[in-house]
Amino acid sequence: MFQVDLSQNRIQKLEEKRFSDLNLREREHLQEWLAGQPDALGEELLIIQKEFDGFADTRERLDLLALDKDGQLVVIENKLDDSGRDVTWQALKYTAYVSGLTKTQIIDIYQQYLDRYCGGGNAAAQICEFLDVEELGEVILNPGNDQRLIFIAANFRKEVTSTVLWLREHRIDARCFKVVPYVFGEELFVDIQPVIPTPEAADFMIGMAEKETEARGAQGEQKNRHKLRRDYWEMALEALKEAGDTLYQNISPSKDHWLSAGSGVRSCHYAMIFGKALLRVEFSFARASAEENKWLFDRLIQKREQIEADFGNKIEWLRLDDKKACRLQYEIPCDGFNRDEWPKHIAWHVEHIQKWERALRGPLAEVNQALKANGGVS
Template sequence: MFKIDPQSNRISRIETKRFSELGFRERDHLQEWLANQPDALGEELLIIQKEFDGFDDTRERLDLLAIDKEGNLVVIENKLDDTGRDVIWQALKYASYCSNLTKSQIIEIYQSYLDRYCNGGDARTFLCEFFEVPDLSEMVFNSGTNQRLMLVAANFRKEVTSTALWLLNHGIQIQCFKVTPYAMNVDLFLNVEQIIPTPEAKELMIGMSAKEAEEKSTVVELKSRHKIRTAFWGQTLEAMRNSRCDLFNNINPSKDHWLSAGSGVRSCPYTLIFGVKEVRVQIEMTRADTEENKFLFDSLHGQKDKIEQSFGAELQWFRLDSKKASRVQYRKEFEGHNKDNWPEMIAWLVENVTKLELAFKQPLIEINTKLKTLNLASEEEV
């Protein structure tokens, strides 16, 4: 590997190193790097435990346990300068142990990880955010024999790569990543390269496994949920049309768990939420510019008492500092998929979205006008 110097139009060699000569250790360094930057392995993964030893009748520990966007468990085994001969056998054992983990056990494992290494947090909430679902009943975790293996090392022995390719051809999801440290003066670099399967081969394999993916119970479950949501929104929109609320007059039923209508202010929709355990009405600030969203939210929050008095109840205000959007919501718990509850749920949604619009309409217009003025002033300064 070389560093390019555009000014001199020359290249300088970046020296290949061994982890051992740099003083790096497997557990203290390589494992920590991947735990804190799992997308270095080429995809979005959520680390749910490290040094996991929750296996009955064994003292063995797997290096990192992760979950992918499909809900599959991923066993990550790290070696430094050499894989050794037994790394695949080791990883296969761990995958077999993990194959029996239930959804509730996975949540408990992740909660333990958060409590021990991340200063706490709610595992269910973080998992919902990772999977972008309103609740975890939408997800199937650790389905069947879909556990995945990732092997990470600086050098792979032939017996390891040969076995990995054989397993890959027999439907075992295994990947090998070669990690190489480099040095140039005092600067250190790390290259992470997937060598099995090659990216080109992986693309070809996606089509081969598509049929199996379609057969997953998650897909069947989601199709059922989509039918339920479409039916619920159909009844809700019919009730809206027979009410004094005209926000949703031009909106069609959806398979999603949410339904939005414009407020008259750009990217600040009124949204209805239909969940398994609750329904919500909310107003969202979802502009492309974070500062504009926070300005809208803060300005509305400055009129919190007046708005809540108009609405007739205390609202929940979520500025969401770590995210681009913000929202204000009002919720009530229901067993959402029990159709006997639908008339009461729909009446609640109609009543409260009507009240929400009345409470926010004028403040929102005034604040939006002020925001436009501020933006215009900023443009003039430029």
Template sequence: MYLISKNENTIEKIEEKTFFELGFKEREHLQEWIAKKPDALGEDLLIIQKEFDGFFDTSERLDLLALDKQGNLVVIENKLDDSGKNVTWQALKYAAYCSTLSKNQIKDIFQQYLEKSGSTEQAEDKLIEFFDNIDYEEIALNKGQTQRVILVARNFRKEVTSIVLWLMNYKLRIQCFKVTPFSLNEQLFVTFDQIIPLKDTEEYVISMADKTQDDINSQEETKSRHNIRYEFWRLLLKPINAKTTLFQNISPTKDNWLQAGSGISGVNYRFVVTKTYARAELNIARPDLVENKFIYDELLKHRKEVEELFKGELEWERHE
């Protein structure tokens, strides 16, 4: 980063520093900066608690708890010069803990924060103001699995960024902000840069995560469908084999069709199942088209007696 001098038409380098060099602390400084200016993270956030430890059966504390404009809880975890290797696990635990918080619990947590900060304001009034003055009853907070995570640090370890990118494929809403202090003479500066996902590519990354999740869901649906088909064929083969020997050497399969020979080459009995229908077929598929038509026409002559034996109408399809 450089400082521009318009008068001299020059630039002067602003030196990048570490928080350690400048004597800054995580809770005393970085946490307070964000608590007092949460829009440094690129959006309107309402801080509702600091050092929140209101979890059952644990004394762990999350750094900052916030709400976004959609009513989602946002867990903000701050580190200084090094993200550490366990920050993702830590933040995910907090997000899981927060997933059970009700609207009234969130309001109470916010009220405690206001009182602890020396404010006489009411949490309900502040929430109404933050959500653009809609009625409190209409405000929806922490609905479904919508918890978000924001990680803040000067440097992120590779194992952390790798985990974050992997988690995003599962539609976890997680962001990493690189916070960098600078100095120039007696002046100090700090920048907050969103590095995961990159701000300019955030919509693309989210759409790719949606596609990945769709692919995963599709795989699960296919696996389930295959299991259902296998079980269907297994159950169907029992009564069929009790009446005919044609399918005795046929095994259940994950495919949507099952076939056995009729004793005539190229003429097969086939069962087909889909999401919407199931059918039984006599399929005539000999190499010679003339022979296929001849067999079909001969069978068609006996249509009435075949359907009487079947006790219902059949579909007859003669492919030219």
């Protein structure tokens, strides 16, 4: 850190000191500085207690307890020249202790602070003012398990920085601030700078954390859907077995939204579809050759009237001219992920896949034979 002498157009280096060299103490000095100017930590904080010891079955004391603008509790642990090895464990204990504090308890803690150190005041009203809300009923304090930790020291041991980085990887908002005293003549200066995360990395890390949270949520949703589909197909396959169906007798449950079975025509298969909002039976022409798929489709659609009469419903015929494959399908809307509705859904699938296979079996064999007799598509 440098002092600028504009008259000489020069800078002069300030002398870096240790707190111990200056006879400065953690509680009497550093703690009081931060309690009086908490925005020195780079954000608006409301100090609600210092030397807080209101823990059941222990007389341990945390240095400073604060609220941030989201109503989250912030545990602030101060050290001077050396962070020590155990500060993270100490702060984690305190954070666990305060995680159970209720809104009423937090207001009482702050009221005690105001009465003892600030000459009184209305804790509830000041919290409302700090959070920019009009009424206490709108206030949510200490929600969930997102309590925060701030560590302050002139030097951080590797055990501490490694632990803080690990906590941040696990979405716990832990931060480190380096505080260094300087002297110039008779004047004393103190520099407080974030080191984890650095200012440059803070927005990036927040963005990455949000992305990770979104990804984890998506993964969790995906896992839930996979399990749900597997459960449905297990029940559906059991129902088909009980109905004497042989089409799916060698098929295993799947995590996918579809369950297919062979038709006797190469690369063409039957399928049952189970979606969040629909049930479907379909038949796909998925051979490597688009020409063969279209040829089979065109020959089969000539038997449309017979197939639909045998099936008992109008079928959607999708030639899909811009794609290699073709498809036939019949579907209905449903509340697919409502397990209470599954017996009805499964009965529908059992009934319609059997009708589907019976209606298509003969015509498919005919067009497949014609393809073979023709030696493929000419």
